[in-house]
Amino acid sequence: MASPRVVSRRRRRTQASSSKKEKEDDTKCENCGSGDFGSKLLLCDDCDRGFHLFCLRPILASVPNGSWFCPACCSSNRRRRRSNTPLSLSGFPLVQTKIIDFFRIQRSTEKAACQGTIHKKRRRARSLATSKKRRRLLAFSPTEDSARRLEQMASLATALTATGAEFSNELTYIHGMAPKSANCSDYEKGGMQVLSREDTEALNLCKDMMRKGECPPLMVVFDPIEGFTVEADKFIKDMTIITEYVGDVDYLQSRENDAGDSIMTLICAADSSKSLVICPDKRSNIARFINGINNHTPEGKKKQNLKCVRFNVDGEARVLLVANRDISKGERLYYDYNAYEHEYPTEHFV
Incomplete structure (x- = not known):
């Protein structure tokens, strides 16, 4: 081509x-x-x-x-x-079985077996935020209406299908790219903050809910100027885990000339040959469609309502998108693409 x-x-x-x-x-x-x-x-x-x-x-x-x-x-x-533009924007069918298959949602029989455990974890996760001083991470609170959750997942499925990607909610390690053993948080130059036990439980709860079809309360909306965007579909509290940034893990040196616009740093190592990136072009979740702010204008910086943070989770590097303030329903989500490295051109962002 x-x-x-x-x-x-x-x-x-x-x-x-x-x-x-x-x-x-x-x-x-x-x-x-x-x-x-x-x-x-x-x-x-x-x-x-x-x-x-x-x-x-x-x-x-x-x-x-x-x-x-x-x-x-x-x-x-x-x-x-x-051509690769304009995108095909035919909506994903609002059919429960198709959405269950697309997102590989756990079937109801398996869900019922674990339901009691999940509810206990959820109550525990909420208690993490009782003290503002502790600044614990919160698991997201899914929309209670199952029909609305179906619409939320359909909006994400539409965006993934239009961009030629399949859904994944985990980092993936593909043969010929970086192996799982390469993801060692100790390689990070200057060290990487360790995710606490309580915050790890909140993250695991988010993963469990997603596997059962209880997605974060977000809608993917196509904007004629910005392309795909993500909006809050209900009120989201400060310090809530929105999602993990996922995709194929590869070495940075293998992607230096990659034309992809969504590559995320996973490990920035002192030895550049050990630096890793996340490539969400083939396998990804909703994180891929969350837009960046314009770093060059005060108005752009005011839009930021998420922060991108890398954590050491059981010895592996993980990237989380977390609310850095309360987010109102209908508000679009934005974070700083250049929080760690000032390499992403944002001067023409809206």
Whole structure:
């Protein structure tokens, strides 16, 4: 599959004719009319017109994989199938059996066997937040209405299906990538904070609830500018665990030229060959669709209502997204993509 073209990359092609080079140097964005930011000026593989990544709707965070066609050239069904935009947004069927299969939810017979234990754990988890000074993590509180939970899961299934990913709620270790033994929190440069026993219980409770179809109270909503976004579907308390950031675990050095826009640091090691990242392009959960703030504006920073924190959990590195304040129903979720490393370009984020 051909790679997408950006102006800066095309200028480095030595086989291009001088007249073509001059034409490429004059390429301007069809939306804003500027020829600046050449590395972000994406060229359509059909009409050869240029578009800034941040001028497209929804905004593209990075150069996509494969061939790329502008919105005008995607109008026919033939182009729509070949291009990676626009996404197919047909809703996932609101059929309980299909959603159970998609999320591999534990069947009711298995759920009944563990129900008493789970309720005991849930009461214990709530008690962790009785003292504000202790700042214990809280397990999320699922929506009580099972029909509404079905809609929440269907919204996530729609987003995952549209982006060509399957659901996973755990870190995955694939042959040919980083093995599970490579995920050692001791490799973290400067050390990694240990998740306490009580907070680990809250995390495990979240995992148990998810396995039983009791998902966090969130809806995935498609926005014409931001793309897929995540909204709170009920009030969420400060310090609530929203989700774990999951996907395939790989070595950073294997992903340095990866075009993915959702890669998350798992371990930042003093020995760079041991640094690990999470790649959610093939297997992921709702964390992939939570957007980042614009680090360059006060308004962008005010939107932040989650924090991204890495923990040592039983000797392994894990990444959690946690509410850093109370979140109202209907509020969109945002966190700082550059909390650890200032490498993600957010200046054009809404």
